[in-house]
Amino acid sequence: MGLRHLARRGAAPSTRSPVGLPGGIVTRRRGRGSEPDDVRLWAEGDDVRHIDRSATARTGQLHVRTHHEERDRAVVLVADFRPSMLFGTRRALRSVAAAEALALLGWRVAGEGGRVGLSVASAGPEPVALRPAGGARAMAALAGALARAHAAALAAPPRPDPPLLGALEQARTLLPAGGHLVLASALDAPGAGFEAALAALAGRVSLSLILVSDAFEREPPPGLYPFATPDGRRGTARVRRDRLPADDRLAAFARLGLEGVRLDTEGGPEAFAPLMERLDAVL
Numbered sequence: 086m087g088l089r090h091l092a093r094r095g096a097a098p099s100t101r102s103p104v105g106l107p108g109g110i111v112t113r114r115r116g117r118g119s120e121p122d123d124v125r126l127w128a129e130g131d132d133v134r135h136i137d138r139s140a141t142a143r144t145g146q147l148h149v150r151t152h153h154e155e156r157d158r159a160v161v162l163v164a165d166f167r168p169s170m171l172f173g174t175r176r177a178l179r180s181v182a183a184a185e186a187l188a189l190l191g192w193r194v195a196g197e198g199g200r201v202g203l204s205v206a207s208a209g210p211e212p213v214a215l216r217p218a219g220g221a222r223a224m225a226a227l228a229g230a231l232a233r234a235h236a237a238a239l240a241a242p243p244r245p246d247p248p249l250l251g252a253l254e255q256a257r258t259l260l261p262a263g264g265h266l267v268l269a270s271a272l273d274a275p276g277a278g279f280e281a282a283l284a285a286l287a288g289r290v291s292l293s294l295i296l297v298s299d300a301f302e303r304e305p306p307p308g309l310y311p312f313a314t315p316d317g318r319r320g321t322a323r324v325r326r327d328r329l330p331a332d333d334r335l336a337a338f339a340r341l342g343l344e345g346v347r348l349d350t351e352g353g354p355e356a357f358a359p360l361m362e363r364l365d366a367v368l
Contacts, residue, residue, distance in 0.1 A: 086228050088185060091358045092192030123151045158199035159217040159263070160368060161256045162187040164231060165270035165297075166207040166238040167246040168315070174301040175351035180238065182350040182357075183269035183297050184231050188224075189354060189361040190267060194368070195224045202259045203227050205234040206252030206270070208244050216259050243315040248276025253286060260290060265368045269295040269348070271302075272334070284341040293364055294338055294345035298331040 124140050127147035140148035164187055170180040177185075191201040201224060202217035213234045215227055249270065256266050266286075272279075286292060305324040313319045329337070335345045344367050346360045 088188050088354055089192045091354055092189050092196060124148050125151065158194065159261050160194050160199060160265045160267060161202040161204060161217060161260050162191055163204045163206065163252055163256045163266060163268040166205055166235055168208055168243060169246050169273035170271060171238060173299055173350055175299065176353060177350055179271050179297045179299055179350055180235060182348055183295065184235060185354050186295050186348050186357045186361060187269050188228060189357055190365060191224055191227055193361060193365045195219060201227060203230055204252050204256035204259060206249055207234060207238045208247055209237050209241055212255060214255055214259060245315055246274040249279060250276055250282050257290060265291040265293065267293045267295065269297060271297045287342045292343055294343050295348050296331055296335055296345055297348045297350065299350050
């Protein structure tokens with residue numbers, strides 16, 4: 086809830102294109118739209134088809150009704166709170182950084198008149214899902230759902246990560262036509278066939294990725310580290326970098342058709358806000 090003021094910062098009409106389709110030339114939208122906007126006095130050049138008969142009869146002067154385009158912008162946020170996300174070495178857990186970024190993005194969308202929903206990936210038995218709704222009340226409900234889901238994830242006993250596809254499919258069922266999915270995750274243990282399923286999903290809906298990265302993952306200090314696994318095994322081991330760096334992974338997902346940004350947990354909400362503004366501009 087306290088991140089609302091950061092979402093307002095830098096929000097300007099220039100971040101969103103006034104044209105209906107992507108392109109390099111800014112043009113005025115054709116047509117008058119379908120939603121009533123205002124009633125004003127007749128002016129030279131107004132279309133006679135837009136005369137408002139009620140206001141004209143009531144005042145004795147010609148009035149016209151203006152309209153604006155109806156745009157239903159819906160975004161479903163997908164938060165990864167699985168056990169692997171409950172980890173962090175700088176400032177915050179990866180799960181907390183993911184929640185902060187999604188909250189910032191949600192406040193931006195709601196502040197521009199859009200609707201925001203939520204799906205949470207976790208190891209708990211109870212699914213967390215909110216259908217897209219608009220306004221500050223919807224964001225308050227979403228923030229509360231994030232907080233409760235994260236508290237439940239922290240309190241749950243250690244267990245292996247469930248596949249991510251379940252939460253993504255749940256999010257897709259919440260999404261109206263023309264909506265957007267935004268997943269915040271480190272993508273650890275996403276499940277068998279995840280990339281192929283993600284590519285197929287990206288072909289059906291608009292999908293963006295916030296790839297959460299901890300400093301320890303990017304540059305682990307040399308040495309032996311103690312570990313414990315969900316099945317009770319304990320020991321020490323050296324940290325190996327056995328996967329692509331975050332930027333290379335983002336490039337790989339971009340080739341699948343996903344927009345994405347890298348989120349470094351140590352940055353904090355002040356650093357996340359410009360990234361969410363950039364992501365918001367492509368939704």
